[in-house]
Amino acid sequence: MKTSDFYYDLPEELIAQDPLADRSASRLLHLDRETGEIEHTDFKHITRYLKPGDCLVINDTKVIPARLYGSKVGTDAGIEILLLKRKGDNVWETLVKPGKKAKPGTVIRFGDGLLTGEVIDVVEEGNRLIKFSYEGIFEEILDKLGEMPLPPYITHKLQDKNRYQTVYAKNEGSAAAPTAGLHFTEELLEEIRQMGVGIAHVTLHVGLGTFRPVKVDDVEKHHMHSEFYVVEEDQAKLINDTKKNGGRIISVGTTSCRTLESAADENGNLQAKSGWTEIFIYPGYEFKIIDGLITNFHLPESTLLMLVSALAGKEHIMKAYEEAVREKYRFFSFGDAMFITDNQK
Known part of the structure; x- marks a missing residue:
């Protein structure tokens, strides 16, 4: 299976640069994973594709304002840092630009010294381990100094940090938002509950590895970065009971999907557990837990496009993407949504 099999042509003007004023006003493309049949509607009407007894599984991770701008002590050279993973007490794995200015021993000052960081090691792919020093509460300082780490294809400045949550x-810890969930409002979630659909939550802290381009020609040789996830006991029970009772498990986003599939045993039972996952889902994968997926439109040749192709079949997905381009859907993080279900179940 070649990476190029997952290429499609996307006009640049279809990449959404700003979130809509009303989260649930985005468009929704419904794809029947068995027949390939497509329907178009608005996200607020997603309830017409849900049934009492179903269970939505959301990822309740919270994005931290992980992008920091500082200067190197001694030269005042500008340095940009992106927090990737918390490794221990005040130590983070980070992406640093420009990396050549951040050798071990380098001290970086942020916000007039409100926060300082010392580079203590270089790890895989040139990432840096940085130990931070500050007074007060780290999260509060980060909220004051940090910016939301929007993906590189979004060039507009985000006016309201909450729109990327x-x-x-x-649960704080993500370097990127689980974007399928951005379409839900409190009112829509309440409407879904009222119709008898369960809502379970898991946590997966999204790392930038999720968006890392596939650089190998052979899909199977791509290696995923690890991400931390948690499935709690009561939530595993809710999901397992839904399955036993014949309800569908509908994952809100690829991150919830990867969490569920990582924590499932070989019999399709969800285990309450936490840990790191490097699961890579591509066509040929047999899903153990999920029956449906709510997701955004993904980058060409990305692991996320491979995941949705595993669920609905590459042919159905590529045709749906062609139609979405033709119909001028908005793509990527702030874009429109797709709902993949098996209508036969």
């Missing part, structure tokens, strides 16, 4: 974001 889901309304149910709770």
Whole structure:
């Protein structure tokens, strides 16, 4: 299977640069994963494709304002840092630009010294381990100094930090938003609950590895970065009970999907557990837990496009993407949504 099999042509003007004023006003393309049949509607009407007894699984991770701009002590050279993973007490794995100015021993000052960081090691792919020093609460300082780490294809400045968070974001730790969840409002979630659909939550802290381009020609040789996830006991029970009772498990986003599939045993039972996952889902993968997926439109040749192709079949997905381009859907993080379900179940 070649990476180039997952290429499609996307006009640049279809890349959404700003979130819509009303989260649920985005468009929704519904794809039947068995027949390939497509329907177009608005996200606020997603309830017409849900059934009582179904269970939505959301990822309640919260994006931290992980992009910091500082200067190198001694030269005042500008340095940009992106927090990737918390490794221990005040130590983070980071992406540093320009990396050549950040050798071990380098000290970087942020916000007139409100926060300082010392580079203590170089790790895989040139990332840096940085130990931070500050007074007070790290999260509060980060909130004051940091910017939301928007993907590189978004060039507009975000006016409201909360628009790159889901309304149910709770557990801080992500370097990127689980963007399928951005379409939900509190009102829509309540409407979904009222119709008898369960809502379960898991946590997966999204790393930038999720968006890392596939640089190998052979899909199977690509290696995913690890991301930390948590599935709690009561949530595993809710999901397993839904399956036992014949309800569908519908993952809100590829991150929830990867969490569920990582924590499932070989019999399709979800385990309550936490840990790091490097699961890579591409065509040929047999899903153990999920029956449906709500997701955004993904970059050409990306692991996320491969994941949705595993669920609905590459042919169905590529045709749906062609139609989305033709119909001028908005693509990527602030774009429109797709709902993949098996209508036969």
